[in-house]
Amino acid sequence: MRAARFRPGACLVLALVAVLAGGTQQASAETSPNLAIDAPPSAVVMTAPLDPSPGTLLTFSVAVTPGTNPTSTGLYVNCDLSWLGLGPSAPLFDDGTNGDPTAGDLTFTVQATIPSGTKPGTRLGDCGVFDAESRSASTSYSVNVVPAATDVGPSVTDTVPLSDATDVATDANVTITFSEAVDATGSWYALSCASSGDHTASVTGGPQSYLLDPGTDFAAGELCTVTVTA
Structure with a gap:
């Protein structure tokens, strides 16, 4: 049977190398500097x-995130x-004016009415x-302008008696109902x-349905017309 052999001197050399290598690596880690990243401010529209x-009043706002290392000061926004x-280069405001609801909250605002044309x-x-700190950033925006809604006036949706009705009582009242409230x-x-x-009539009801009570009765068999003007 063979006996295992080893050389104590060789083991000692390896141990010293390991210690020296470990010490060198540790010193390198301890002397590595901490790098701080200088980041500019950013914005969302x-x-x-x-x-x-x-013709619509448009509120235009830009929410700002300050830059870091160092933290931004003296922030301002234009669009x-x-x-x-x-x-x-229109300025936006963070001082509670020009449509800005809250001063100092880093949301810059301006209001303007979209020109009618x-x-x-x-x-x-x-x-x-x-x-x-002489740093800046830019961001883009888009606004979709749509056609102005057409203002449709009120219309007569119902009458009593109905149009072209026959056998209407000579002392009948007339009721007129509109599509919306009217003055x-x-x-x-x-x-x-x-x-x-x-015929004149006393008018009651409203604002959407009105009753006309004629001052005199109608004649039997005659044709009567009610005309509503704008």
Whole structure:
């Protein structure tokens, strides 16, 4: 049987090398510097309402995140709002004015009414955020301008008696119902009959349904017409 052999001197050399290597590696780790990243400020654009139309008051806001290492100071924001008539570098505000609801919350705001002659379509632009540390960043935005809604006036949706009704009582009242609430004042109706002529009436009800109580009865067999004017 063979006996295992080893050399104590060789083991000692290996141990010393291991200690020296470990010591060198540890010293390198302890002397590595901590690197701080200098980050510029950033911004996110928000608009309200969504899909505005010409004549709408638009609230234009930019939420800012300060830069780091060092932390941003003296932040300010401007945007290209030429299409709103405010110019290519319109300032936004974080002081509770110009539509800004809360001063100092790092959300910069400006309000403007979209010009009535603005054509529908997407408006594109850029905003820049800057700090006193000479750092800046930019972000883009889009606003979709839609056609203005057509204001449809009220209409008559129902009458009693119905149009072209027959066998109506000579002392009947007339009820007129509109599609929406209306402010019916002045000479807004005319009640005329073929034989008995024009009739006045007392008006009650509203704002959507009105009752006309003629001052005199109708004549039997005649044709009467009620005309509603704008």
